[in-house]
Amino acid sequence: MPETKPVLMQGNEACAEGAISAGVRFYAGYPITPSTEIAERMAARLPGLGGVFIQMEDEIASMAAVIGASIGGKRTLTATSGPGFSLKQENIGYAVMAEIPCVIVNVQRMGPSTGVPTAPSQGDVMQARWGTHGDHPIIVFSPASVYETYYLTIAAVNLSQKLRQPVILLLDEVIGHMREKVFIPEDSKLMVEKASDKVPADYKPYDEKGLTPLVPFGFGHYYHVTGLFHDQYGFPTGDPLQVERAQDRIHAKLDKYRDEVVLTNYIGHKEPRVVIVTYGCTVRSARAVIKKAYWQNRQPVGLLSLQTLWPFPAKEIETLAKQADVILVPEMNMGQILGEVERHVKGEAEVIPINRYDGEMISPDQISEKMGRWLS
Numbered sequence: 001m002p003e004t005k006p007v008l009m010q011g012n013e014a015c016a017e018g019a020i021s022a023g024v025r026f027y028a029g030y031p032i033t034p035s036t037e038i039a040e041r042m043a044a045r046l047p048g049l050g051g052v053f054i055q056m057e058d059e060i061a062s063m064a065a066v067i068g069a070s071i072g073g074k075r076t077l078t079a080t081s082g083p084g085f086s087l088k089q090e091n092i093g094y095a096v097m098a099e100i101p102c103v104i105v106n107v108q109r110m111g112p113s114t115g116v117p118t119a120p121s122q123g124d125v126m127q128a129r130w131g132t133h134g135d136h137p138i139i140v141f142s143p144a145s146v147y148e149t150y151y152l153t154i155a156a157v158n159l160s161q162k163l164r165q166p167v168i169l170l171l172d173e174v175i176g177h178m179r180e181k182v183f184i185p186e187d188s189k190l191m192v193e194k195a196s197d198k199v200p201a202d203y204k205p206y207d208e209k210g211l212t213p214l215v216p217f218g219f220g221h222y223y224h225v226t227g228l229f230h231d232q233y234g235f236p237t238g239d240p241l242q243v244e245r246a247q248d249r250i251h252a253k254l255d256k257y258r259d260e261v262v263l264t265n266y267i268g269h270k271e272p273r274v275v276i277v278t279y280g281c282t283v284r285s286a287r288a289v290i291k292k293a294y295w296q297n298r299q300p301v302g303l304l305s306l307q308t309l310w311p312f313p314a315k316e317i318e319t320l321a322k323q324a325d326v327i328l329v330p331e332m333n334m335g336q337i338l339g340e341v342e343r344h345v346k347g348e349a350e351v352i353p354i355n356r357y358d359g360e361m362i363s364p365d366q367i368s369e370k371m372g373r374w375l376s
Helices: 011-021 036-045 059-071 082-098 125-130 146-163 173-177 240-256 282-296 314-321 338-345 364-372
Strands: 004-010 024-029 052-055 075-080 102-108 139-141 166-172 179-185 264-268 274-278 301-306 308-310 326-331 350-355
Touching (some): 011 102, 036 052, 059 075, 059 082, 059 102, 082 102, 102 173, 125 139, 139 146, 264 282, 274 314, 282 301, 282 364, 301 314, 314 338, 350 364
Parallel strands (some): 274 301
Antiparallel strands (some): 264 301
16 A cells, blocks of 8 residues: 555545545535535545536536546446435446446435435445346445445546446445545555557457457547447447457456455454344444454354455355354345345355344344344
């Protein structure tokens, strides 16, 4: 990590600073609670860095604007919450199909609809994966602290550029609004990972042999951009063989770079009997439980925090299922990641949900009560 300085900041502010550190110089968005501080920070910071901030008329236009700016050669970011995230879905699908890098931040709040705008929730997990139509891959990160928000935003921007696809950062209201100390690199040490700039003379922006850089429009290479299935040059096609190849191509990228994309953090016993699997702000309650049960009382428990929700960390869950008797899945919804955990546990351990969906966080006591039944 480059030379840093500690700064006290909100999660939303850390998201904006992470984007800037990763080279984002274009932001288009529309204010919505509880993500508005991201827009405010970008509006204050980008003009002084030679970047562009623009408040659009709505979330649909915001998503279209970042797609256009990305094709023009800028690293781009937009931020919203649940209702706005719904409006962005069609254009997210376009970015997936056309393989256009961009980062979409969703600071989750209680829903459906307007819900409770100031209350935390983890209700958009499945929407993040399946919100747009068709068979499509997606990368979704979920930070559990202000520190993680800063660095996962950087990872999101860099992976979006490298793999040429949208990346979603799924915060929640608690992480977005809490304040913690974060170590921010000096401006001269920006954490930008450049994608390959090796462009062959016969430029194929959708070369089935591997990743190719997205050359900005107007910089010497002719190609087509469309939401239709297309050939290696981007021109529309209905040929079944090329359609299948194009579909396989966008999925194969995540398979090939899985180790860079799927991020988790495990703490606790090497051979746990009880494992907590969770994400976002709920990790903080789970960590308090593990601190007491394992670090103080040396009980056989562990915590797997999911920094990546999609692609789902299947291998990590399967490994723990072979060790543990019970896997607890606390989440602030009616059970959205639970089914994925059950699917990859494959019956080798009992999977127990812990759900809360009243606008309040899951407390350490709620988790301890469930866990205690399996340790007595």
